[in-house]
Amino acid sequence: MINILDFDSDFDPSLLDRIVNEKKKIGYYNLPNQDTTYINHYLKQLNKRQNLNSISDVVVIGIGGSSLGAKAVYHFIRPIRQLKRNLHFMDSTDPITIANICNSLNIGSTHFIVISKSGSTIETIAIYKHILAITKTIQLSHFPFTFITGKSSLLAKHARKVNGLIINIQQNIGGRFSLLSSAGIIPLALTGTKIDCLLKGAAKIKDSFFNQGYMQNLLLKKATFYANNASNYNINALFSYTDSLKYFNDWYAQLWGESLGKKQKNSVFHVGLTPIGLTGPKDQHSFLQLLYEGIRDKSVTFIKLKTFENNQKIPNITLEKLETFNLINQVKFSTLINMQADAIIESLKKHTRIPLDEITLQKQDEFSIGQLIYYYELLTSLVGSLLNINTYNQPGVEFGKNILIKKLQQQL
Template sequence: MLKTSNTYENFLQNNPHLFQKDHLNHFFQQVLIEKNSNVTGYYHLPFADNTTIFEYLKNNESFLDSIKTLVIIGIGGSSLGTKAIDTLLSHQPHRKKIKLYFLEHTDPITIQKHLRHIHWQKTLFIAISKSGLTIETTSLLKFVLKKYALLKHKNHLLVITDINSPLHQWCCKENIQSITIQPNIGGRFSVLSAIGILPLGILGYDIKKLLKGAEKISQQFFVERKEEILKKALFLINNEKNFPINVLFSYSNVFKHFNLWYMQLWGESLGKLDIHQQRRGLTPIALIGSIDQHSFLQLIMQGTRNKTITFLNVENLTEESLYIPNISLEGLESTDFANKSSFNQLLNLQCVATKQSIMKENIPMDSITLERLCEESVGELIFYYELLTSCAGILLQVDTYNQPGVEFGKKVLREKFTHLK
């Protein structure tokens, strides 16, 4: 279960109308219009018919039980979501003992390191690209095709791509297994499509529960009309100039890849020219507590007052508690206050103490707390952030689902290679 709280009401002196019912209702209607327009398909993913995915898992059950390694070939939205969820849930006992590697970087050292111990006979390679024209993904796919002669061992290769994309057409021509998604599901919003849930299903996770969590947030927002996400987006965007930086302070190392997923989702979706050709966006920063209490926290507390802080933590990280021994070390007696406490309790109290310190400094803050880490709670968290991003994009009046700045870089790269030849 996902619980939220915030201090935003303390900062509404100049905008007392912001959270009024008529204003919230108008904003909700804008989100509903976007959902029903099908400009993006991610809104509907929690309720999608995933028959093709489950058929693949069932029809290839014997082969999938035999693999020892899963290699994802993809970058950005094709890999970050899967990596985030696996890192959040990999401690669970039903996670299969399959080594997971991501080929997402064209750094030759990284490529060699990941592939050094790969035995293709016990490996499934999944190439993920919406178009197939992403240069990193295409180049890495070509490399493994040649290195492991995969066109002769086609059951060891699976492709996930847009329906009728150039990559899909290549798969049909070469008789390569492929699973397609709809083109209106953008990469960074695609983790609850086949791009994420198929690899996660292979790893042993309960993908139905993952989608159930996302469905729960969707129902709360669109049916029960809970307003927490609307209020957060309204506050952040209406204070864009005063607080242009949003800091996600996540309390556990298991959030390290979720933080990266959030930074792509937030930065690539909202950093745009709006309909008036004005530069807009909020800068995302992601931290890990309690580690970054000893570094970045100082800047938050006494640096420029231009940041909002979101705390993310889990009430119960593990079922088995680890305790700090009741040992007193000479000269270090001042640390004995934590003796006999669990590490989970210590981590959560560090989070609470940091929250209270920030509240005393009158810094805008909100918090997200998961009761425990499981497929359902992670599905809730993923869809919460996707909805929040969409709401922020509507208020900014930007196209949340394109990335023209990124596409410009791709065009320049192609021109550089053309000149070399």
């Protein structure tokens, strides 16, 4: 992974010290080096209850951080490799979506993974109840549920009551930072995703940052620029030039928005950076004009893929009245999409003062997406520290949950 910044910023060396100290308390920092023996232990347990060879589909029942991370990795890997099982995500209470997913499944060959760190996520419990009711109408010889939750949560207590398989989420890890925890690893492992490669990619960024490698100064500079210019450039756009990163954009939006939109510590001031996820080249037609002539309140990060797992070329065909387009004949589509990104980057550099940077992933695999995941988790923590906020709580989300509970209680 290569990252080129088109801007510079001096940084306070004490920022690194703060993050090193934070690493001792916040669990996600050390996930790249976790002991993964629990994965095989779980698979053996599951195989005893529901023969692994009989499982064709896995469904994650979870919302937000409990689903977005695994979805991002799955949809990055799936287009280039035949995986062992299909992975679905029930992360919405939209009844049409729920019905469509259920109708697409053979319940008898499906395993459901219920994920909630708190164990009290209303959306997750609602969908679980719905699926549980469906399974009770079918004479199954097994209980098709695994529960991934906090050790002492209400969901864990329920799982023990129904003799379900339980996996605890590692300690001190918030939902949006849980992609590399059991919450993301277990569903992906069931599909045959290469977990070791995913973690090695994350470890590469971790080691580079904490051991004075290439990523240390780069991330410190980038985070400092974002924090120091939060008032001027309060919108951060991620422009991914591969369709396979569409769901990574969604994960980034939650990570960035929920972590950095806060009230400052010991202050009445509110701060925040607004994330936007874009996919090139299609979103050029909806967003590029805004970048060129709109308000100068945005920074843009372009993500490119150096090597695509497909070498299709544009056919060597001459079209009558369209002869000028012969210049694209025999050009690889992978070359074309990267040239499109390069052209936009060059154009923005020439005609605007928008802060830009460019990330290039070497190839479409678990190692590369593991690097990108940990890179953005680190960047989020760095910016949060500089903004003087609690990066890891979400009081605004909790307020909404409490109001929902009151509304539901009023219906009783």
